[in-house]
């Protein structure tokens with residue numbers, strides 16, 4: 497879990513999924529967020545019993561990485577793999593493990609698992625998706 501920066505007041509959290517939706521090194525749960533004003537997809541995975549969350553954006557080229565929606569891990573389940581050029585990331589912390597991501601890393605979200613539910617915490621730059629525009633009466 498990514499901790500809140502020191503001195504930052506507690507932020508409201510956003511529900512993502514039920515704990516049982518995330519099996520160990522299994523399929524991710526995808527959800528929408530907004531980075532600055534842009535809609536971006538994010539995902540949560542269970543790794544070594546812990547829930548981790550990242551933006552679905554490669555550090556090589558800002559593109560989504562899953563080869564099938566929600567499928568991020570390689571065959572061994574050891575690395576998050578970008579389907580485009582094969583960059584590999586350590587799932588526990590998002591650091592580049594090899595390939596064209598170089599010294600980059602995934603953008604982590606602060607996530608929390610409590611009471612059988614998984615939540616993420618918006619930050620200054622990453623917010624919940626914009627509410628759908630209301631249709632005129």
Ligand code: FES
Nearest residue numbers: 554556578581583
């Ligand atoms: S876009 Fe991910 S490795 Fe190139």
